[in-house]
Amino acid sequence: MTSADLPPIPPKRYFAIGEVSELCAVKPHVLRYWEKEFPSLQPDKRRGNRRYYRMQDVLLVRNIRTLLYEQGFTIDGARRKLNEAARNPPANAAEIGALARELEQVIDLL
Helix, strand or coil: CCHHHCCCCCCCCCEEHHHHHHHHCCCHHHHHHHHHHCCCCCCEEEHHHEEEECHHHHHHHHHHHHHHHHCCCCHHHHHHHHHHHHHCCCCCHHHHHHHHHHHHHHHHHC
16 A cells, blocks of 8 residues: 555544554554654553544654655664654755645645
8 A cells, every 4th residue: 555545634633543553554553663763753642551643643654654665764764764854854846845735635634
């Protein structure tokens, strides 16, 4: 399954781990593992250690999934790529256009 085949993200404030698992086509134990490997992925934890993911967390999980499963990065390589992207915002017009389209999709969902 590619990122284009993933279901749309519903306009909600919080998502349970099972919902994120379905939205991103990743099993819950993989999500818990990624939390340890990617410091930027930190869902809210509430009573009983239940995880609640925000929209930005779901988008990050999809990004991690794309890097690992579609682009063939290792976990260390994906971590470096995400850190690099956080430090260096996109500079060319194609990347900015892609980000704008993605943001428009999120706005449409909300």
